Amino acid sequence: MSTPTAPGLPPLSEPTAWHTISLTVNGEPVTAQVESRLLLSDFLRTRLGLTGTHTGCEHGVCGACTVLLDDAPVRTCLTLAVQAAGAELRTVEGLTQDGRPLTPVQRAFHEQHGMQCGFCTPGYVMTCTALTERACRPDDDTVADELSGHLCRCTGYQNIRAAVRQALDERYGQQEETS
Numbered sequence: 626m627s628t629p630t631a632p633g634l635p636p637l638s639e640p641t642a643w644h645t646i647s648l649t650v651n652g653e654p655v656t657a658q659v660e661s662r663l664l665l666s667d668f669l670r671t672r673l674g675l676t677g678t679h680t681g682c683e684h685g686v687c688g689a690c691t692v693l694l695d696d697a698p699v700r701t702c703l704t705l706a707v708q709a710a711g712a713e714l715r716t717v718e719g720l721t722q723d724g725r726p727l728t729p730v731q732r733a734f735h736e737q738h739g740m741q742c743g744f745c746t747p748g749y750v751m752t753c754t755a756l757t758e759r760a761c762r763p764d765d766d767t768v769a770d771e772l773s774g775h776l777c778r779c780t781g782y783q784n785i786r787a788a789v790r791q792a793l794d795e796r797y798g799q800q801e802e803t804s
C-alpha cells in the first residue's frame with residue numbers, strides 16, 4: 626500500500642528540493658544552492674562560515690541567532706535560508722571589518738562590560754543596532770520589549786541595559802538633554 630500524501634504535496638520519498646538563492650550578506654553578493662529545509666542559521670554558519678551568529682536554544686527563545694534582514698532583527702533558527710532570497714542581510718561580522726573602529730553599539734557593550742562569556746552578545750548587538758537605526762529614539766517600553774527576546778545566562782542584564790542606553794544616548798542624545 627502506498628504512503629498517503631496530501632493533495633499538492635510530493636510523495637514522502639521525494640528527494641529534498643533545492644533552490645538557487647541570491648542575497649547580499651554584509652554588503653557582498655552571495656548566490657547559493659540550498660535545500661528547502663535549510664535553516665538560515667545553518668546557512669550562515671556552515672555554508673558561509675559566519676559563526677558569529679550563535680545558536681543556543683534553536684527554537685526561537687534565546688535570541689542568540691539574531692541577524693538583520695532588510696534592517697529588521699530576525700531569528701535565524703526560525704527562518705529558512707530560502708526566505709532570505711533577495712534580501713540584504715547583516716551579521717555581527719559585517720558591523721566592523723578591515724580594522725575599522727567598533728560601531729557605537731559594539732563600543733558601548735565593550736565600555737559598559739555588557740558581556741561575560743559573549744555567547745548572547747552577537748544577538749544583542751544586532752537588535753541594539755536596529756534600535757539605533759530608527760528615525761526617532763524608541764521609547765523605553767519598546768526597548769524593553771525588544772530586549773526581552775534575548776536571554777543572557779551570565780551578566781544579570783544590568784550592564785547590557787547600560788550598554789544599550791549608552792548606544793541610544795550616543796545616537797539620539799541623552800533623553801534629559803533633549804526634553
Ligand code: FES
Nearest residue numbers: 681683687688702
Ligand atoms: S538559537 Fe535562535 S532564538 Fe535561540
Ligand code: FES
Nearest residue numbers: 741742777778779
Ligand atoms: S554573556 Fe554569557 S550568555 Fe550572555
